[in-house]
Amino acid sequence: xxxxxxxxxxxxxxxxxxxxxxxxxxxxxxxxxxxxxxxxxxxxxxxxxxxxxxxxxxxxxxxxxxxxxxxxxxxxxxxxxxxxxxxxxxxxxxxxxxxxxxxxxxxxxxxxxxxxxxxxxxxxxxxxxxxxxxxxxxxxxxxxxxxxxxxxxxxxxxxxxxxxxxxxxxxxxxxxxxxxxxxxxxxxxxxxxxxxxxxxxxxxxxxxxxxxxxxxxxxxxxxxxxxxxxxxxxxxxxxxxxxxxxxxxxxxxxxxxxxxxxxxxxxxxxxxxxxxxxxxxxxxxxxxxxxxxxxxxxxxxxxxxxxxxxxx
Amino acid sequence: xxxxxxxxxxxxxxxxxxxxxxxxxxxxxxxxxxxxxxxxxxxxxxxxxxxxxxxxxxxxxxxxxxxxxxxxxxxxxxxxxxxxxxxxxxxxxxxxxxxxxxxxxxxxxxxxxxxxxxxxxxxxxxxxxxxxxxxxxxxxxxxxxxxxxxxxxxxxxxxxxxxxxxxxxxxxxxxxxxxxxxxxxxxxxxxxxxxxxxxxxxxxxxxxxxxxxxxxxxxxxxxxxxxxxxxxxxxxxxxxxxxxxxxxxxxxxxxxxxxxxxxxxxxxxxxxxxxxxxxxxxxxxxxxxxxxxxxxxxxxxxxxxxxxxxxx
Numbered sequence: 001x002x003x004x005x006x007x008x009x010x011x012x013x014x015x016x017x018x019x020x021x022x023x024x025x026x027x028x029x030x031x032x033x034x035x036x037x038x039x040x041x042x043x044x045x046x047x048x049x050x051x052x053x054x055x056x057x058x059x060x061x062x063x064x065x066x067x068x069x070x071x072x073x074x075x076x077x078x079x080x081x082x083x084x085x086x087x088x089x090x091x092x093x094x095x096x097x098x099x100x101x102x103x104x105x106x107x108x109x110x111x112x113x114x115x116x117x118x119x120x121x122x123x124x125x126x127x128x129x130x131x132x133x134x135x136x137x138x139x140x141x142x143x144x145x146x147x148x149x150x151x152x153x154x155x156x157x158x159x160x161x162x163x164x165x166x167x168x169x170x171x172x173x174x175x176x177x178x179x180x181x182x183x184x185x186x187x188x189x190x191x192x193x194x195x196x197x198x199x200x201x202x203x204x205x206x207x208x209x210x211x212x213x214x215x216x217x218x219x220x221x222x223x224x225x226x227x228x229x230x231x232x233x234x235x236x237x238x239x240x241x242x243x244x245x246x247x248x249x250x251x252x253x254x255x256x257x258x259x260x261x262x263x264x265x266x267x268x269x270x271x272x273x274x275x276x277x278x279x280x281x282x283x284x285x286x287x288x289x290x291x292x293x294x295x296x297x298x299x300x301x302x303x304x305x306x307x308x309x310x311x312x
Numbered sequence: 313x314x315x316x317x318x319x320x321x322x323x324x325x326x327x328x329x330x331x332x333x334x335x336x337x338x339x340x341x342x343x344x345x346x347x348x349x350x351x352x353x354x355x356x357x358x359x360x361x362x363x364x365x366x367x368x369x370x371x372x373x374x375x376x377x378x379x380x381x382x383x384x385x386x387x388x389x390x391x392x393x394x395x396x397x398x399x400x401x402x403x404x405x406x407x408x409x410x411x412x413x414x415x416x417x418x419x420x421x422x423x424x425x426x427x428x429x430x431x432x433x434x435x436x437x438x439x440x441x442x443x444x445x446x447x448x449x450x451x452x453x454x455x456x457x458x459x460x461x462x463x464x465x466x467x468x469x470x471x472x473x474x475x476x477x478x479x480x481x482x483x484x485x486x487x488x489x490x491x492x493x494x495x496x497x498x499x500x501x502x503x504x505x506x507x508x509x510x511x512x513x514x515x516x517x518x519x520x521x522x523x524x525x526x527x528x529x530x531x532x533x534x535x536x537x538x539x540x541x542x543x544x545x546x547x548x549x550x551x552x553x554x555x556x557x558x559x560x561x562x563x564x565x566x567x568x569x570x571x572x573x574x575x576x577x578x579x580x581x582x583x584x585x586x587x588x589x590x591x592x593x594x595x596x597x598x599x600x601x602x603x604x605x606x607x608x609x610x611x612x613x614x615x616x617x618x619x620x621x622x623x624x
Contacts, residue, residue, distance in 0.1 A: 020390075020391075021388045021389065021390060022388075022389040022390070022391065022401070023384075023385045023386070023387055023388055023389055024382070024383045024384055024385065024387050024389070025384070025385035027383050029379075029380045029383045032374075032376050032379055035373065035374055035375075035376070035379075036373075037373040037571075038350070038351065038373075038571045039350065039352075040351075040352055040371050040372065040373045040374065041374075042374035042379050044379060044383070046383065055383070057374065057379065057382065057403065059352050059371035059372070059373075059374075060352065060371070061347065061348075061349040061350075061352045061371075062344075062347055062352065062353075062354035062369065062371075063347075064344050064347070067341075067344055067347075067354050067356060067369065068341050070336070070369065071336045071339050071341045071356070071358065071367070072335075072336055072337070073335045073336065073337035074335070075335055075336050076333050076334075076335055077333065077334040077335055077336070077414060078332075078333060078334070079332075079334065085417055085418060085419060085420070086415065086416070086417055087415070087416045087418075088413065088414065088415050088416070089334070089413070089414040089415075089416065090411045090412075090413065090414075091369065091411060091412040091413060091414040092407050092408065092410075092411050092412075093407075093412065094407070095404050095405075095406070095407045095410070096404065098404075098407070098410050098412070099402050099403060099404050100402075100403040100404075100405065100410070101400065101401070101402065101403060102389060102400065102401040102402075102403040103398065103399070103400050103401075104398070104399045104400070104401065105397055105398055106397060106399075107397060108397070121547075121568050121569065122546045122547070122568075123545075123546045123547070123548075123549065123568060124546075125584065233435075234434045234435045234436075234622070234623075235433075235434070235435070236435075237435065237577075237578065239577060256433050256434075256435060256605060257433065259348075259349075259350040259573075261571075263576050263577050263578075264575050264576070264577065265549075265551060265575050265576065265577045265579075265580035265581070265582060266549065266575075266582060267577075268577035269577070270577060270578060270603055272437065272601065272603060273601075273603065276600065276601055280593070281592070281593075288588065289584065289585075289588055291582055291584060291585065293568060310546070311546075
């Protein structure tokens with residue numbers, strides 16, 4: 001631990017805790033940077049011994065055991081509403097059953113603080129012309145390196161994680177679990193297919209010449225997932241992001257039960273829709289107005305403003 | 313309170329609680345019906361005095377005050393990981409600061425238990441032919457009555473909630489806040505536009521003859537929101553659902569910050585995309601394969617199975 005609140009360190013007298021118990025003694029509260037109401041997570045700017053700290057406090061999901069232990073006379077209830085068969089209560093379970101999770105960043109840089117601060121978002125409407133004038137130069141100059149993708153494609157890293165590979169240089173791809181998936185909970189199944197071709201930046205580049213590639217990923221990706229994990233195609237969402245988080249064509253495969261923030265209608269494009277739209281019109285994705293959400297501090301947003309393609 | 317755990321009722325000796333303190337004494341645990349990991353809510357089947365109860369236990373979001381009070385020596389931390397400047401802790405705040413919310417349904421019916429039980433979902437690919445053969449007859453026979461919509465359009469109910477109206481019988485609509493929005497938190501802004509025409513069931517019916525209607529809703533809806541609430545167009549998502557929850561054409565307007573479960577890529581269709589697609593091809597939405605998610609106990613899903621349009 002980078003920070004040692006010595007004054008309050010003590011051995012636990014509670015057998016639920018097998019290790020030393022620390023506390024927030026010595027931390028000075030500065031500001032709530034962001035409060036995510038849906039995920040029940042607070043991002044806090046704090047200081048310890050004069051240096052910045054970022055504290056992420058997150059309410060944790062229930063597990064079957066703790067639920068059962070909470071359903072006893074030890075849990076205190078205070079009625080707040082009653083109507084017919086429905087009633088609501090403020091509820092105070094035993095402290096040890098109601099743990100949260102804290103992530104501490106200490107010492108924290110200004111970048112850490114910015115990263116976890118509430119951000120303004122804007123909707124951008126990107127025409128085909130805007131793409132060529134603003135987005136493409138941005139991608140070529142500013143986007144992060146794809147070296148980590150090439151390391152995977154070259155089997156230099158993560159070779160043991162590969163679920164399926166089609167080695168064809170034109171329509172081939174590598175399928176592997178997304179870092180966010182623990183590979184245990186099948187309801188949270190999440191994989192990515194990385195294409196072997198290195199000349200396709202994103203959805204914007206796709207036309208009818210890529211239909212064999214796209215159909216190959218859809219068909220073999222879904223069948224590999226069925227074979228390896230037993231999850232059938234009608235439980236798996238396959239989609240591309242625009243804007244993507246990196247500019248090397250890739251397809252996401254996620255379980256229908258995974259409540260994934262990356263599946264919003266202004267970011268995710270279903271692979272079956274992409275194929276159908278290109279079959280209808282080869283230049284569909286080169287000409288379409290693409291709608292997406294950007295953070296105000298995103299360089300791409302600033303580029304759109306500078307070119308006068310959007311207004312503040 | 314429908315249920316009276318008398319044995320454990322007692323006056324609070326803690327001045328944080330101004331009212332009687334109840335508890336879960338007497339409740340027998342039966343089963344976790346559903347455990348929502350993202351919203352941190354558990355749905356529990358229980359029994360009290362031999363009758364069924366459904367208990368919804370929900371972790372609550374942080375508020376600025378409780379965050380500050382938690383950041384003291386009273387909050388116990390147990391280290392679980394440390395790497396460079398990052399470390400994580402199991403965290404046990406004072407019980408009174410870490411309340412949850414319980415909703416009790418008692419006595420609960422079988423329908424209550426089914427409603428809160430984990431459901432299997434399936435992805436359905438609905439072709440234009442499937443729509444005519446399966447979905448349209450289902451909508452005409454089985455869908456819920458639209459009487460509540462007509463009551464609004466006739467100003468028989470909710471007339472005081474109308475934010476904007478264009479009375480044109482062809483391209484007019486009524487804009488009003490969605491029931492889910494409290495009309496106070498602007499980041500959660502959520503309205504619906506109901507068209508005056510009663511002959512358009514959904515997105516599937518739209519073609520180029522409806523472009524003036526769609527463009528009118530987009531333009532006047534966004535400008536009414538700007539005028540009434542001060543929220544500019546680049547912060548507002550406008551979209552249609554397919555399948556919709558009721559079959560009378562309507563458009564959703566939601567703030568970009570609203571983390572809305574109804575904005576998934578296999579349900580929400582951006583109004584600007586709909587207009588552009590129809591401009592490109594009048595019959596786009598009559599011919600397109602529409603992808604959507606259905607619950608296994610949904611009558612529409614059963615109709616697709618019966619017609620052999622999908623496999624179990």
